[in-house]
Amino acid sequence: MDIIISPFALDGSAKNEKKQFIEIAYRLNSHNPNWVPPLRSDINELLNPEKNPFFKHADVQLFLAKKGDKIVGRISAHIDHLALAQPAEQGMGPGTGNWGMLEAQDENIAAALIDTAENWLREQGMKRILAPISLSIWDEPGVLTKGHENKPLIMMGHHAKETSQWIVANGYTAAKELVTYDLEITQGFPKIVNRIVKSGERNDKINVRKVDKKNFDKEAQIIMNILNDAWSSNWGFVPLTDDEIAYVGKKLKPIVFEDLIMITEYEGEPIAFMIVLPNVNEVLIDLKGSLFPFGWAKLLNWVRKPKVQSVRVPLMGVLQKHQSSRLASQVAFMMIEYIRRAAVPNYKASRAEIGWILDDNQGMNAIATAIESEVNRVYTIYEKDL
Secondary structure: OOEEEEEEOOOOOOHHHHHHHHHHHHHHOOOOOOOOOOOHHHHHHHOOOOOOHHHHHEEEEEEEEEEOOEEEEEEEEEEEHHHHOOOHHHOOOOOEEEEEEEEEOOHHHHHHHHHHHHHHHHHOOOOEEEEOEEOOOOOEEOEEEEOOOOOOOOOOOOOOHHHHHHHHHOOOEEEEEEEEEEEEOOOOOOHHHHHHHHHHHOOOOEEEEEOOHHHHHHHHHHHHHHHHHHOOOOOOOOOOOHHHHHHHHHHHHHHOOHHHEEEEEEOOEEEEEEEEEEOOHHHHOOOOOOOOOOHHHHHHHHHHOOOOOEEEEEEEEEOHHHOOOHHHHHHHHHHHHHHHHHHHHHHOOOEEEEEEEEOOOHHHHHHHHHOOOEEEEEEEEEEEEO
16 A cells, blocks of 8 residues: 655645644653653644744655555754854854654655655755754754653653664765763762862852742843853754743743742843752653643643652753853862752652753863763764765
């Protein structure tokens, strides 16, 4: 039976196709005990051009694969115009398109979907592909290539082992690896780290403070301004727009806890931040992607007073002008330690995960090594010339 791959629009005229696009991920991954079903409402919003500001600077085309009357795969193809404007030496740049959200029943279906995405990108004038990226580089970059035995933490993807094999089989080579680090946090950090923290505490110019959730919009703007500066030279960087900053702030606000997010000021200027999120996946894994009929109550109860085994550090950054100084590592250690002191007693956390971190980010990898954490997951972004 032939594989038929069809595009559909996200303008509201193809509601059934959009539902099928979302649902196939739940069916194909239902046998995987380590796959955490995301809330369907979150995926629906991700793919809503009226709500997700990514669509304001990107062209997106979704495809469904069918065999007979059965949906057997999906893929997204997209061109981020802000990514096209970045320097080519930083990974993105002119002529670079992306595909993502790949789900396929078997290798042949995956190959047909990838080929379809490539043809669409080629028709739009793209010369090169970085993939998988689903949808923005800030959403889920890469495919899991190490750590399949671990359940993903909040806002992390999980993919079948064969997915990366299918990608490589279609002519892709690794462009970049993103790693995550796991560490035990109940016992504290090595003596050298504690000395660095105490030294920073004696410096009157350094002020490490909790975020003020009552002024969260303002705090989110401070954090994202630091992020856009701190990460601007990183491989794969695409700046967040003001609309995206507001959108991210609104999405994260329900799971933001003041003692888990730090902003560091130096001589009164905000220069660094660290965001830590309690691992809501520990609740979501039992909700099967739906808040109804009783999932909403369980999630609401968790949000009011979360108790978790693990927390995740998804983002941190230091202004570029300080990145080569001893101050950068000092304030990083201070924020990590202060958050650890809150996460253990207040949230009952025993482990933390840091990442994603670029495999060649020497500063962050050195910090992760200093606190005696170990790589537990690797995500790979692949590339291919068209």
